[in-house]
Amino acid sequence: MRCNTGPGNDMHAISGMIIAGIAGYLSSDKPKHVGRTDEDQSADRGPMRAVVCTAYGPPDVLQLKNVAKPFPKNDEVLVRIRATTVSAADCELRSFDFAPWIWLPIRLAFGISRPRQPVLGQELAGDIESVGKDVTSLNEGDRVFVATGIGLGGYAEYICMREDPRTGAIATMPASLSYEEAAAVPYGGGEALEFLRKANVQSGQRVLINGAGGSFGTFAVQLAKAAGAHVTAVDSAQKLEMLRTIGADRVVDYGQEDFTDSPESYDVIFDVVRNTPSGRMVRSLKDNGCLLMANPGFLQIVRAKWASRRSKKRVTFAASGGTNEDLAYLRSLVEAGKLSPVIDRRFPLEQIVEAHRYADSGEKLGNIVITVA
Numbered sequence: 001m002r003c004n005t006g007p008g009n010d011m012h013a014i015s016g017m018i019i020a021g022i023a024g025y026l027s028s029d030k031p032k033h034v035g036r037t038d039e040d041q042s043a044d045r046g047p048m049r050a051v052v053c054t055a056y057g058p059p060d061v062l063q064l065k066n067v068a069k070p071f072p073k074n075d076e077v078l079v080r081i082r083a084t085t086v087s088a089a090d091c092e093l094r095s096f097d098f099a100p101w102i103w104l105p106i107r108l109a110f111g112i113s114r115p116r117q118p119v120l121g122q123e124l125a126g127d128i129e130s131v132g133k134d135v136t137s138l139n140e141g142d143r144v145f146v147a148t149g150i151g152l153g154g155y156a157e158y159i160c161m162r163e164d165p166r167t168g169a170i171a172t173m174p175a176s177l178s179y180e181e182a183a184a185v186p187y188g189g190g191e192a193l194e195f196l197r198k199a200n201v202q203s204g205q206r207v208l209i210n211g212a213g214g215s216f217g218t219f220a221v222q223l224a225k226a227a228g229a230h231v232t233a234v235d236s237a238q239k240l241e242m243l244r245t246i247g248a249d250r251v252v253d254y255g256q257e258d259f260t261d262s263p264e265s266y267d268v269i270f271d272v273v274r275n276t277p278s279g280r281m282v283r284s285l286k287d288n289g290c291l292l293m294a295n296p297g298f299l300q301i302v303r304a305k306w307a308s309r310r311s312k313k314r315v316t317f318a319a320s321g322g323t324n325e326d327l328a329y330l331r332s333l334v335e336a337g338k339l340s341p342v343i344d345r346r347f348p349l350e351q352i353v354e355a356h357r358y359a360d361s362g363e364k365l366g367n368i369v370i371t372v373a
């Protein structure tokens with residue numbers, strides 16, 4: 001498979017994601033799979049603990065509160081959450097740290113003064129406590145891992161998920177992993193899988209991951225290795241040893257070396273951070289190479305498209321999140337010993353503020369896990 005994004009497809013993908021986000025959040029069909037806040041807790045099914053994002057801002061805006069426990073509809077399961085994570089995307093949403101060109105659409109989609117969906121957390125692992133009557137593929141007692149998508153909701157004791165979510169994914173988790181390990185797979189693993197699929201990495205190809213030491217990057221290194229590629233991993237000096245242990249063939253300290261200065265060229269460059277000029281990255285591609293950008297600014301996209309305009313090189317920058325089948329595929333790789341989540345620190349739910357402070361520091365190796373129960 002070739003890099004399958006033609007010019008314009010990425011624009012459609014990004015604007016589609018934004019429009020889907022706005023439509024999803026503003027319409028009556030928006031994801032409602034987490035508990036309501038204490039204002040409307042008077043009703044029914046008793047409380048659960050959840051971390052509520054009370055405003056956009058520093059980690060202190062996160063507060064542990066009692067909210068109403070959700071109840072599954074006919075096509076949903078109720079998951080008792082055992083572990084979740086703090087991802088870069090959770091921190092970006094909490095602090096509302098978005099590029100100017102997508103600032104307004106995302107603000108409209110997620111809430112003007114504070115997140116309309118106040119419970120963050122994009123991935124989790126837990127047990128299915130009850131199932132709706134129309135659910136056929138999941139059972140009470142199943143140990144599952146979940147990508148919540150834009151519905152979020154991981155920072156809580158319970159979540160309802162559709163059997164076939166419109167955003168996000170759910171599947172039985174790898175038997176060999178603990179809840180804490182499994183919780184770290186769906187988001188970073190799913191997004192890395194989707195990006196690398198767009199480039200169709202082949203055995204023997206040379207792949208460079210820029211920002212390899214974080215959530216996307218640690219999965220991308222292992223997925224590219226599983227595909228048989230030669231992998232160069234770029235990150236800060238303190239992350240390079242870990243990157244070697246998960247399979248990187250070559251490591252580059254970005255503080256010492258700019259990989260775009262080297263004559264080396266790559267079939268695929270997966271850029272997780274936005275600190276390297278995109279035109280230079282395009283020039284570091286082989287003739288049919290593919291640049292994947294997870295976190296680009298508008299000018300970076302324009303420059304990359306411009307630099308690639310008279311070549312067979314391809315540039316893509318959008319992923320829409322994984323599916324249930326993607327989670328099942330990731331599970332098979334874990335069980336085959338080809339994929340293993342990199343876990344840095346673990347924090348209890350009560351220490352979510354400290355966990356976000358640590359994530360904001362940029363020091364994390366791979367993933368930060370939150371133990372819920």
Ligand SMILES: NC(=O)c1ccc[n+]([C@@H]2O[C@H](COP(=O)([O-])OP(=O)(O)OC[C@H]3O[C@@H](n4cnc5c(N)ncnc54)[C@H](OP(=O)(O)O)[C@@H]3O)[C@@H](O)[C@H]2O)c1
Pocket residue numbers: 087088089092188191210211212213214215216217234235236239254272273275276293294295317318319320361362363364366
């Ligand atoms: N495009 C899409 O469709 C899409 C979808 C979902 C998410 N995203 C975005 O994609 C990003 C995912 O990142 P993640 O979760 O993997 O983040 P992460 O866990 O924070 O990892 C980022 C890594 O990059 C390293 N880094 C920082 N500056 C660098 C530089 N100049 N050169 C090389 N490496 C550098 C960091 O290490 P140090 O801090 O030690 O430098 C860190 O190890 C987020 O911004 C998220 O919002 C995009």
